[in-house]
Amino acid sequence: MPITEKRFPISIRFSALLAGFVGIVACLFFDWVLVTNSARSALVIAGQGEFFNLFTFASQPESAAIQAFLTAFTVLSVAAVVMLLASLVLLLIRQFTISKLQTVLMNTGFSIIMALSLVFIIFAASVNDPAILKTTLVPPITFTIALIAMVCASKGSRDAVKHDWQLYILLLPAVALVFVFTYLPMYGIQIAFRDFKAAFGIAGSEWVGLKNFTDFFASYYSTRLILNTLLLNLYGLLWAFPFPIVMALFLYHLPWRRFKRFTQTVIYAPHFISPVVLVGILFLLLSPTTGLVNRLIESLGGTSISFMLEISWFRSIFIASDIWQHAGWNTILYIAALTAIDPALYEAAKIDGATKLQTIRHIDIPHMMPVIIMLLILNCGAMLASNTDKALLMQTDPNIPVSDIIGVYVYRMGIRGGQFSYTAAINLLVNVINFALILTVNWVARRTKQASLF
Amino acid sequence: MEATFQSSKKNVARTTSDKVFDFANLFVWIVILLLIVFPLWYIVVASFSSAEAIFSGRAILWPVDFSLIGYEAVFQHVLLLRSYFNSIVYTVTGTTLSVMVTMMAAYALTRKFKGKKTVNLYFIFAMFFTGGLIPQFLMNQSLGLYNTITIMIIINCVSVWNLMIARTYISTSVPDELYEAAMLDGANHFTYFFKVVLPLSKTIIAVMFIYYGVARWNDYFTALVYIRDESLLPLQTVLRQIIAMAQAGSSLDSFMGFFGDGRAISDAIRRAEVVKYCCIVVATVPVIILYVSMQRFFVQGVTVGSLKG
Numbered sequence: 001m002p003i004t005e006k007r008f009p010i011s012i013r014f015s016a017l018l019a020g021f022v023g024i025v026a027c028l029f030f031d032w033v034l035v036t037n038s039a040r041s042a043l044v045i046a047g048q049g050e051f052f053n054l055f056t057f058a059s060q061p062e063s064a065a066i067q068a069f070l071t072a073f074t075v076l077s078v079a080a081v082v083m084l085l086a087s088l089v090l091l092l093i094r095q096f097t098i099s100k101l102q103t104v105l106m107n108t109g110f111s112i113i114m115a116l117s118l119v120f121i122i123f124a125a126s127v128n129d130p131a132i133l134k135t136t137l138v139p140p141i142t143f144t145i146a147l148i149a150m151v152c153a154s155k156g157s158r159d160a161v162k163h164d165w166q167l168y169i170l171l172l173p174a175v176a177l178v179f180v181f182t183y184l185p186m187y188g189i190q191i192a193f194r195d196f197k198a199a200f201g202i203a204g205s206e207w208v209g210l211k212n213f214t215d216f217f218a219s220y221y222s223t224r225l226i227l228n229t230l231l232l233n234l235y236g237l238l239w240a241f242p243f244p245i246v247m248a249l250f251l252y253h254l255p256w257r258r259f260k261r262f263t264q265t266v267i268y269a270p271h272f273i274s275p276v277v278l279v280g281i282l283f284l285l286l287s288p289t290t291g292l293v294n295r296l297i298e299s300l301g302g303t304s305i306s307f308m309l310e311i312s313w314f315r316s317i318f319i320a321s322d323i324w325q326h327a328g329w330n331t332i333l334y335i336a337a338l339t340a341i342d343p344a345l346y347e348a349a350k351i352d353g354a355t356k357l358q359t360i361r362h363i364d365i366p367h368m369m370p371v372i373i374m375l376l377i378l379n380c381g382a383m384l385a386s387n388t389d390k391a392l393l394m395q396t397d398p399n400i401p402v403s404d405i406i407g408v409y410v411y412r413m414g415i416r417g418g419q420f421s422y423t424a425a426i427n428l429l430v431n432v433i434n435f436a437l438i439l440t441v442n443w444v445a446r447r448t449k450q451a452s453l454f
Numbered sequence: 455m456e457a458t459f460q461s462s463k464k465n466v467a468r469t470t471s472d473k474v475f476d477f478a479n480l481f482v483w484i485v486i487l488l489l490i491v492f493p494l495w496y497i498v499v500a501s502f503s504s505a506e507a508i509f510s511g512r513a514i515l516w517p518v519d520f521s522l523i524g525y526e527a528v529f530q531h532v533l534l535l536r537s538y539f540n541s542i543v544y545t546v547t548g549t550t551l552s553v554m555v556t557m558m559a560a561y562a563l564t565r566k567f568k569g570k571k572t573v574n575l576y577f578i579f580a581m582f583f584t585g586g587l588i589p590q591f592l593m594n595q596s597l598g599l600y601n602t603i604t605i606m607i608i609i610n611c612v613s614v615w616n617l618m619i620a621r622t623y624i625s626t627s628v629p630d631e632l633y634e635a636a637m638l639d640g641a642n643h644f645t646y647f648f649k650v651v652l653p654l655s656k657t658i659i660a661v662m663f664i665y666y667g668v669a670r671w672n673d674y675f676t677a678l679v680y681i682r683d684e685s686l687l688p689l690q691t692v693l694r695q696i697i698a699m700a701q702a703g704s705s706l707d708s709f710m711g712f713f714g715d716g717r718a719i720s721d722a723i724r725r726a727e728v729v730k731y732c733c734i735v736v737a738t739v740p741v742i743i744l745y746v747s748m749q750r751f752f753v754q755g756v757t758v759g760s761l762k763g
Contacts, residue, residue: 164567166643174559177611182580188589250479272741274672276690277734280697290727295511356475389675414588415679427586435583
């Protein structure tokens with residue numbers, strides 16, 4: 001399909017431009033008011049005069065750090081505004097298209113400004129001044145609006161919308177739902193830096209900076225929570241990881257087709273059992289008075305064990321039941337890798353007189369290696385993730401010292417205990433670490449030339 | 455898939471050492487299958503046995519003193535029945551919505567259009583970074599979604615992971631020539647999607663139904679956080695309440711253990727234990743039925759989606 005040469009009417013372009021411009025002016029005004037206010041209060045506290053503006057404030061020796069910050073910030077704001085004006089001028093030129101050079105310039109500029117803004121935001125958060133924090137948001141917002149305005153008004157975009165509007169409509173529901181349930185809550189992350197009180201709302205609660213984070217690290221629970229989460233994942237990886245590999249190898253070499261099919265059906269099935277039911281089964285089978293396992297132990301002359309209450313059994317049961325439930329399911333990727341092997345290799349091995357074990361050792365395992373390494377790396381990226389669903393169900397009062405992982409703690413103290421800000425801070429910390437881990441791990445996967453996630 | 459699965463061995467004669475290997479392999483698999491099936495089988499057996507037979511350890515492989523006392527109690531449990539109905543409503547509506555939204559977006563992502571990279575990044579970022587439980591809770595609460603049927607249906611409606619699987623499936627299984635031919639015949643994206651892509655994607659639609667359906671049926675945590683009214687609770691959350699009594703039972707266990715008389719439990723508690731076995735069976739049967747009936751789509755669809763995704 002050729003892309004049509006018709007363009008959007010000038011009125012639409014102009015109104016888009018106007019909207020962008022109004023947005024920028026509003027941002028700048030907002031910026032000016034906040035900077036002035038925060039500067040005034042800072043100077044009043046410092047015993048300085050009342051009359052000043054943005055630039056003179058930057059020259060007041062109030063605090064070296066704040067001064068440097070504001071100077072850099074001003075430069076950044078000016079850069080953003082210049083960028084914006086340039087884009088507005090460009091937009092007014094007819095038949096504007098984004099060239100390769102412009103794209104590169106925009107991307108680099110955008111990355112630099114975003115990175116600097118992030119540094120500023122962190123700095124502002126540590127100063128414990130919400131006004132300064134808000135002003136730091138201005139350059140990235142200005143910049144983003146400028147970019148969107150440029151991209152939207154360029155010729156290619158208008159043609160694309162005209163040509164592919166149905167695709168955008170098909171995408172819309174998914175984009176909207178993800179926005180409401182994933183992106184919108186990110187606005188609420190700020191309560192991690194506030195002392196959240198329901199009466200004041202998210203934006204109205206008192207700003208406390210990094211207090212929630214320092215509180216967490218100062219508390220007795222921080223080490224325990226992180227260690228519990230980490231160890232549960234680490235032991236889980238060590239024990240559970242080899243099972244699907246071995247199972248896939250042996251499944252693949254079963255010569256009876258119908259039996260193989262049946263086996264596949266059965267070993268996938270436990271994956272679909274709900275965590276409530278799984279943990280329910282554990283409680284019933286392992287109960288010291290009525291459970292089958294303890295009846296068996298007693299009939300063999302042992303004494304019954306309160307499996308679900310004892311600290312020493314929690315991780316073993318958690319991991320063993322995970323293996324029982326998911327090992328079969330996790331063979332899928334390995335089997336897919338095995339089916340991709342060229343059958344000629346097996347025949348050649350056969351002619352050379354290889355036994356099945358030798359085939360496994362010299363053909364199958366090398367072919368599975370990329371998948372094994374990819375999954376191993378991925379698992380390493382999830383070392384601080386919490387299987388909250390299951391751990392919460394398996395938690396009993398006596399086993400709290402080991403069953404308290406981060407997800408469970410956040411639920412218990414946050415949703416149940418109402419300590420929203422404190423738990424939001426813990427959650428944010430872990431999410432950021434997890435995100436960084438996944439990026440690192442993906443980078444490693446790319447470097448080692450294995451398949452990467454994105 | 456099954457074809458290549460087999461062809462590797464057909465042409466080659468089996469030697470003695472291979473036969474030994476095969477039978478050892480078979481033996482190992484029988485043991486594994488027993489280990490997987492037995493706990494589930496035992497729950498079913500216990501649910502049909504009398505409390506006495508279960509706790510004395512006589513009912514293991516087959517129901518002893520066949521009784522339906524547990525099931526009678528389950529079907530008289532008003533809250534449980536109500537929540538069963540709720541779960542069916544949430545699962546059916548939620549899953550249908552999820553599959554529709556996912557397939558639409560998945561198709562769009564297989565075509566070229568302006569901003570595709572951005573949209574991809576938008577979804578992938580959402581897969582790896584979220585605001586966390588508390589901000590999500592507060593935002594949804596301020597949107598007026600707390601304690602509503604709506605949130606039980608539309609929360610987690612789009613799983614980015616499933617979206618990527620569906621996208622990979624469509625882009626590998628629906629040939630591009632079809633698109634070009636359809637466009638020459640004057641089709642637009644809507645007609646092509648509904649008349650060509652959907653009919654050719656039955657396998658992945660079935661897989662999506664299982665993934666989304668099972669996830670929604672099995673979810674107890676959402677209701678734990680967002681639902682206050684008992685009449686809106688889904689089955690799994692109620693089931694958790696019933697099984698949470700097992701925790702109380704466990705402290706009772708340790709109490710009994712302390713006095714060295716494990717068997718001295720009252721009839722009421724014994725009966726409550728049998729009810730738990732029955733609840734588990736009743737809650738799991740729909741999932742098993744769904745899984746078995748969709749099974750023929752399964753191996754193929756899952757592998758295709760996951761291999762390249």
